[in-house]
Amino acid sequence: MxxxxxxxxxxxxxxxxxxxxxxxxxxxxxxxxxxxxxxxLFYEAGDAIDQGRFVKDIVPGTTPVPDMPQVYTTRAIHERFLAAPGLRLIPDGSVVRRTALKSLEKGRVVVRLPDGRSYDDRGCVEGPEGRRRRVTGELTTLPVDDSVYLTLTDSTYGVEWVKEDAEPGKVPKPPVPPPPPPATARITASTWEKVLEHAAQRPLISLEPSATRPTGGER
Structure with missing residues (x-):
């Protein structure tokens, strides 16, 4: 055989x-x-191939969706599994499904469902274009057919599918200003030597010259 x-x-x-x-x-x-x-020579129920091999060898060799490079249906992914060298035999779609879900959990791929919901390792982004929001959600299963799309996380489509839209009319909060520097204790210098010494690190706030009467001088 x-x-x-x-x-x-x-x-x-x-x-x-x-x-x-x-x-x-x-x-x-x-x-x-x-x-x-x-x-x-058969994969058993519950098996999945290594996620690194999946994203490096299986996904790039899959036939993409027409006019959507780097986007693949789960059916096409399944067909790629059947033809990929070095794999054991695939009895059904469960190995493909489990591999895709584990790769999603590890942040390697993004999955988009027919209703527009897109899943990554942080949850789900849903809603019509212009009003897409991130919500709590976890993808626990997915059909292996032509309706479910998959792409790598760092692809153009992967980034776009999970992008959130700004809420209309909502003004973003201004950045928080940095805290003021700590107050510097005031120092009084009584000689020119001390004035020059402190001037290298501190601003001069006030100057009050004073003179003493020379000893033995005229009145």
């Missing part, structure tokens, strides 16, 4: 149809499934 990625397996006798049942009801499909399950 040759698998899609080129690996060749020989089907052991324990997985083959017994000779005494060859003329009875066909059991080839059941035997093949037992063989694949016995070799661990």
């Amino acid at each position: 040759v698998l899609p990625w080129g690996t060749v397996y020989s089907v052991e006798e324990q997985y083959q149809v017994p000779e005494d049942k060859m003329l009875q009801k066909a059991e080839g499909e059941a035997c093949l499934r037992r063989f694949l399950e016995g070799k661990g």
